[in-house]
Amino acid sequence: MKAPAFNYARASSVQEAIDLLSHYGDRAKVLSGGQSLMPALNLRLLAPEWLIDIGPIVDLRRISVESGLLTIGASTRHADLHRSPDIAAHAPLLKDAVAHVAHPAIRNRGTIGGSLAHADPASELPACMVALDATIVVLGPDGERRIPAVDFFVGIYETQLLPGELLVAIEVPKRAAGVRHFFSEHVRRSGDYAMAGLAAEAEIDGDAFVRLRLGFFAVGERPILATAARHLIGRPVTEAVLAQACAALDDELAPQDDHQATAGMRRYLARQLLVECIVSLLGRSDLRTKVVA
Amino acid sequence: MIAPVPIALTVNHERVEALVLPRLNLADFLRDHLSLTGTHVGCEHGVCGACTVRVNGDIVRSCLILAIQAENATVETIEGLSDSGEIADLQSAFHQRNALQCGFCTPAMLMAAQDLLLTNPDPDRDQIREHLSGNYCRCTGYHAIVDAVESTAHARLERAG
Known part of the structure; x- marks a missing residue:
């Protein structure tokens, strides 16, 4: 139409x-x-x-690095993120994630601010913001508001943005040395919205996680920072520990049925993503057990 | 009543001025105002890829851009790429490999394929499939299209020596 x-x-x-x-x-x-x-x-x-x-506002299309912070203007396009050396160096999770956003012709136009303000629960970048502990910078008639990503997303297509406010920038902490990341999603076809996805960042000491942020998407009304991560932090990860984390994850997800996948299938895919994530971050293929459906 | 708005842009190296309603998308502008009907309109919500054109050198969905957003932009359509000879070898490879049947997706498929070859002159088959994944073809099953793009890449590399 x-x-x-x-x-x-x-x-x-x-x-x-x-x-x-x-x-x-x-x-x-x-x-x-x-x-x-x-x-x-x-x-x-x-x-x-x-x-x-807001397309003509050139100031909004920029990426800058200052001390510990990466600032991304709201009109920065997915293609800009993908080819930026600053993103590759300081927020490589974002570089990996944008490659999964739709298709090249759409990535040439779509912007990070648009994606976040639109807040589709199945889109990649909101979950990345949650995993990266980003801050969403919003300007309105009453001045600036700085909103942590975990609080910014409220529901399906719903954020804390008020009428009259404009999302102007995103601040992402520069990645510290030794921090690792993981990004994966399950889609019917390349470029489709995900049936389930996970963006994660972690600090690891020896065989244990010191910090683990798991940003799940397409498994609820908004991107979810999974509290199941607490089961995996500060101790050696065994099969039993991982099973416990998977069970906890299942408890906190509230996926819906749609034409792409049932809620049950999304739960299964989310648990499978968690296992893959831990295997990848720790380099422990022995933990790749069969996820019970 | 919402009044038409004047726009000025460059299409296939020609300066164009027109009066358009804000709701008019770039695909309909190209087809209905400029009679450049090689840009096809399929789904009108960014899924099928049939309306792919170049704006300021980047391929985009022309059904997802308003004509007024193209103010001062440089737009290139399949007619421009075809007339200039830029993709003559690619078109010939599509012909030789039977990479089209009904032809509806072909103009946009050529736009997307050329975009890939400009940024990655030696793509493998997976990369070709990935780059063309936003362009639907309901006839060929894609194998012949991938063959045509791959053979064009090889021929260009050989020519470049």
Whole structure:
């Protein structure tokens, strides 16, 4: 189908975008890369009166590194993330993850800010933000808010963003030496939304995890920082420990049925991803046991 | 009533000015306003890939970009790539390998394949499949398309010496 009729305003600065958003409130939607918004418009799932195009704001498309922090402008495209040496050096999890986001033509337009503000529970980048303990920087008429990623995502397509606010940047702590990461997802076809996925980051001392952040996606209404990780931290990981973590993971997930996978299948895939993640991070193929369905 | 908005952009090396409604997507603009009907419209929500064009050198889904977002952009369609001869060898390989049947996906498949060969002149078959995974073909089963892209890559490498 074709998009319904709407008015269009082009913002040339962040302040202008915030002024426009404040004026139109929930009658307006922000247009950035448009790779989630345009399908929703074309499918007539949305019918905003106004689109505020932030595409021309060049300041929002940048990646900078300062002391311990990587700052990513909201309009930074997936393709930018994939080829950035700074991302490869300081947040390699993101480099791995964006390769799984849709297809090259979509990655050339889609932006990180758009993906996070859209908050599809099956998309990759929100879960990465949770795993990386990122901070979402939001500007509005009342100034700046800095929201931890774990609090930012509220539900299906729902975040803490208020009408009149604009997501402007994402701050990711630079990866410390020795930190390892894992990213994997199960999809029907390459580029599809995941049936279950996991973005993880870990610090390891000898044979034990010192820190382990497990960001699951497509297994609930929002990306989930799995508390099951607590079973795996601070002690040698055995088959029994891993089984305990899998059981705990199962308790905290609330996946839904849809046309791609049943809730039960998503639970199974999530447990399998957890096992694969631990095997990969610890380099322990002996732990690759059969996950009980 | 929402009024049409003036836009100016470059399409296949020609300057174009037009009045468009904000809701008009780039694919429909190219087809209906400029009669460049080689850009096909399939799903209209970014899944099938049939509307792939180049904007400022990058391949994109033209059904997921508004024509007004292309203000001042440089757009290249299959007509541009075909007329310039840039992909003549790729087109010939598609012909020789039977890499098309109905032809609906072919213009966009050529756009995506050329994009891959520009960034990775020697892709393996998995890389070809991955790069073309956002372009649906309902006729060929893809093997012949991968063959055509692979043989074009080899021929170009040989020519480059």
